[in-house]
Amino acid sequence: MCATLIGGMDRLRRDYINAAKSRGVDLKVFTGKENQISSQMGSPDLVIVxxxxxxxAARKEVLNYAKSRNIPVRMIHACGVSTLRNSLESN
Structure with a gap:
């Protein structure tokens, strides 16, 4: 499975990737500071915001992109590694 994470903290980028990898998920992380996120996302199976x-603006861009390609989106307020783990387990 391939997932894309939008948001989160720069210092936790490696932790997000490792947590996803331990669950068999290939994760792309965009902290929201990048320009034109949708052009870099590819075709993930899941988008977590x-x-x-x-x-x-980044949230709106990502939601429009996901909606146009029927990609499921999970919007979560917290941004910890355990939150990501829980989100991936409930998939």
Whole structure:
């Protein structure tokens, strides 16, 4: 499975990737500071948005992209590694 994480903290990027990898998920992480996120996302099976750490413009861009391609989106307010683990386990 391939997932994309939008938001989160820069310092936790490696921890997010390792947590996903331990569950068999290939994870791309965008902290929300990148320009044109949707052009870099590819075709993930799931998009997770940490809403507390991403701009409104980035969230809107990602939601429009996911909706146009029928990609499921999980929007979560918290941005910890355990939150990511729980989100991936409930998939």
């Amino acid at each position: 940490f809403t507390s750490k991403v701009s409104h």
